[in-house]
Amino acid sequence: xxxxxxxxxxxxxxxxxxxxxxxxxxxxAGLVAxxxxxxxxxxxxxxxxxxxxxxxxxxxxxxxxxxxxxxxFTHGSDLRGYLSLDGWGAPVEGGRVLRTAEADGDGxxxxxxxxxxxxxxxxxxxxxxxLGETVHDRVRFARDxxxx
Numbered sequence: 001x002x003x004x005x006x007x008x009x010x011x012x013x014x015x016x017x018x019x020x021x022x023x024x025x026x027x028x029a030g031l032v033a034x035x036x037x038x039x040x041x042x043x044x045x046x047x048x049x050x051x052x053x054x055x056x057x058x059x060x061x062x063x064x065x066x067x068x069x070x071x072x073f074t075h076g077s078d079l080r081g082y083l084s085l086d087g088w089g090a091p092v093e094g095g096r097v098l099r100t101a102e103a104d105g106d107g108x109x110x111x112x113x114x115x116x117x118x119x120x121x122x123x124x125x126x127x128x129x130x131l132g133e134t135v136h137d138r139v140r141f142a143r144d145x146x147x148x
Contacts, residue, residue, distance in 0.1 A: 001025050002076030028077050036072045036079050039095050042124040042141070043070040049085075050145040053135065062145050070129075083129060091132035098140065099126040099147065 002025045003011065011021050043049075049068040052061065065085045072081035072092060081092040100122035126147045128140050142148050 002029055025076070029074070032074045032077055032079050035096055036074050038097050038124050039070060039079075039127055039129075040072055042097070042127050043068050043083075045143065047143055049141050049143060050148055051139050051141045052148050053131075053139045054137070062148055064145075068141070083131065088134075090135045092129050093132045094130035095128060097124045097127050099124070101125045 001008065001022065003021065008021060011024070016024070049065045051063045051065060053063050055063055067084075067086055069084045070081060070092065071084075072079060072095070074080075079092070079094055083089050083092050103121050103123045125144065126140060126142045128138055130138050140148055
């Protein structure tokens with residue numbers, strides 16, 4: 001069960017029985033795992049990434065990162081991991097897909113990651129990661145700087 005005691009109590013008071021609460025808990029865990037897969041796919045492309053991260057020695061609104069890699073794991077409703085950028089990194093304390101676009105499917109003119117499309121034929125174009133120590137902020141990432 002991935003709901004805390006207060007949430008479980010509220011769900012029982014709303015009329016859900018133990019089986020329905022367990023089903024909801026399993027569904028939450030499934031959705032988090034799907035998000036983790038979509039985030040992994042987004043960062044799988046070998047291309048530059050752009051972010052709205054504030055860096056100590058930069059006045060730019062958008063940062064360019066020649067490389068980015070994410071290692072994620074899930075446990076219940078938690079999504080955690082580590083983001084590596086250009087030789088440094090930060091812990092990931094959460095994440096989500098903010099915007100998708102239809103996948104080209106023709107293998108041309110895309111960002112090299114058309115196979116990151118989900119079952120609906122959409123691929124993430126803008127994602128957000130909650131980063132821990134050294135950053136302590138929510139940071140948006142895109143492969144196209146105009147998406148930020």
